[in-house]
Amino acid sequence: MTATQKRGYYGRFGGMFIPEILHSNFEELIRHYETAKADPAFWQEYETLMKTYSCRPTPITYAENLTTHFGGAKIFIKREDLNHTGAHKANNVMGQGLLTKRMGKTRVIAETGAGQHGVATATMAAKFGFACTVYMGAVDVERQRPNVFWMEQLGAEVVEVTSGSQTLKDAINAAYRDWSGSMDTTHYVLGTACGAYPFPEMVAWFQSIIGKEARAQMLAQQGKLPNRVYACVGGGSNAMGIFGGFFDDAGVELIGVEAGGKGIDSGQHATRLTAPEGKLGIAQGMKTIFLQNDEGQMNDTHSIAAGLDYIGVSPILADLQEQGRVRFESATDTEVIAALELTIKKEGIIPALESTHAFVQAFKEAPQMGNDEIILINQSGRGDKDIFTIADAFQDKKWQQFIIKKAEQYRNK
Numbered sequence: 284m285t286a287t288q289k290r291g292y293y294g295r296f297g298g299m300f301i302p303e304i305l306h307s308n309f310e311e312l313i314r315h316y317e318t319a320k321a322d323p324a325f326w327q328e329y330e331t332l333m334k335t336y337s338c339r340p341t342p343i344t345y346a347e348n349l350t351t352h353f354g355g356a357k358i359f360i361k362r363e364d365l366n367h368t369g370a371h372k373a374n375n376v377m378g379q380g381l382l383t384k385r386m387g388k389t390r391v392i393a394e395t396g397a398g399q400h401g402v403a404t405a406t407m408a409a410k411f412g413f414a415c416t417v418y419m420g421a422v423d424v425e426r427q428r429p430n431v432f433w434m435e436q437l438g439a440e441v442v443e444v445t446s447g448s449q450t451l452k453d454a455i456n457a458a459y460r461d462w463s464g465s466m467d468t469t470h471y472v473l474g475t476a477c478g479a480y481p482f483p484e485m486v487a488w489f490q491s492i493i494g495k496e497a498r499a500q501m502l503a504q505q506g507k508l509p510n511r512v513y514a515c516v517g518g519g520s521n522a523m524g525i526f527g528g529f530f531d532d533a534g535v536e537l538i539g540v541e542a543g544g545k546g547i548d549s550g551q552h553a554t555r556l557t558a559p560e561g562k563l564g565i566a567q568g569m570k571t572i573f574l575q576n577d578e579g580q581m582n583d584t585h586s587i588a589a590g591l592d593y594i595g596v597s598p599i600l601a602d603l604q605e606q607g608r609v610r611f612e613s614a615t616d617t618e619v620i621a622a623l624e625l626t627i628k629k630e631g632i633i634p635a636l637e638s639t640h641a642f643v644q645a646f647k648e649a650p651q652m653g654n655d656e657i658i659l660i661n662q663s664g665r666g667d668k669d670i671f672t673i674a675d676a677f678q679d680k681k682w683q684q685f686i687i688k689k690a691e692q693y694r695n696k
């Protein structure tokens with residue numbers, strides 16, 4: 284592994300740490316990405332696609348009942364949950380789908396952990412008529428059966444990866460192995476603002492549609508910008524998306540919220556930027572902050588939200604923290620469940636467990652802010668997908684009985 288050049292660095296983070304065998308893949312992708320980015324017709328085509336296939340622009344909802352409940356800042360929610368397939372992931376996969384078409388390729392591959400990016404990619408492949416292979420750790424295949432079911436129904440081949448810890452990082456390695464031998468036909472659709480250049484920047488670019496819309500919507504609806512913007516941070520793509528609309532507005536404070544899991548002191552969390560175990564390292568194509576011990580061994584991560592428990596984080600966000608432009612906080616599993624219950628009851632909105640991390644921090648700060656101040660929360664996705672985890676956390680007895688009955692029916696078949 285070598286850094287090819289200084290291209291793709293954000294402060295001291297980023298770069299291209301890729302094996303020799305992938306150099307031509309990356310060079311080809313960089314050429315097409317940079318050309319597409321310079322071509323206004325490409326972005327126009329993208330916006331039209333998102334408008335007609337994924338309900339863009341997504342609205343901003345005034346959470347009036349939560350605002351009254353906390354008695355401080357006005358709370359607004361950017362509704363990425365209303366995208367097709369239920370999350371902001373559609374923004375990235377549809378953009379990369381258009382790029383795949385432009386490159387003349389006919390097949391896409393993807394890694395997936397929780398399965399949400401796999402489902403989004405399989406959906407895009409069905410729409411564009413691409414062949415699709417999704418790499419997924421065997422452990423995750425077991426844990427995320429509903430998403431595996433949908434990927435297969437959508438026509439994707441799901442390959443169970445049985446090397447290493449059999450989770451997301453092993454799936455990424457398997458996808459790279461595929462790509463090194465399939466470049467002529469295949470584009471690798473990476474799922475978040477991580478990896479070697481151009482992926483962090485390219486994914487952030489497609490997700491920037493969130494922030495562009497949100498900024499214009501706040502001005503149109505409220506006549507001013509929000510004082511604080513909150514987003515949850517897994518790899519960092521939805522955060523980069525909404526923050527991107529406000530980087531040049533010095534008065535808008537940007538807050539990223541990581542998975543505090545069972546608490547920062549428990550060792551069971553995914554707080555790369557807000558815990559002492561977060562250290563500079565090089566892995567998975569990039570130099571960034573990873574959760575690792577003093578020998579550089581990657582730690583195990585934990586979160587109630589499967590989409591937030593990644594060992595690394597976007598190099599662009601690591602740099603923004605160092606510049607002081609983005610503040611990072613964390614929310615524990617317990618806090619997430621309480622905030623989720625409150626949001627469901629007060630607003631009739633079910634945020635994904637991932638997104639709820641951003642709500643937790645906003646709810647902590649809203650009461651301390653003035654009535655004339657504005658909070659904007661990016662709701663990255665919807666919580667329907669989390670029914671198994673949420674029903675367990677709420678200890679819903681009727682749901683348990685339903686599952687037991689269902690299992691008995693299968694057993695008797």
Ligand SMILES: *Cc1c(COP(=O)(O)O)cnc(C)c1O
Nearest residue numbers: 517518519520521590637663664
């Ligand atoms: C995947 C996912 C995330 C985490 O990914 P980012 O790249 O950090 O945005 C957050 N929310 C939802 C709903 C997701 O599906």
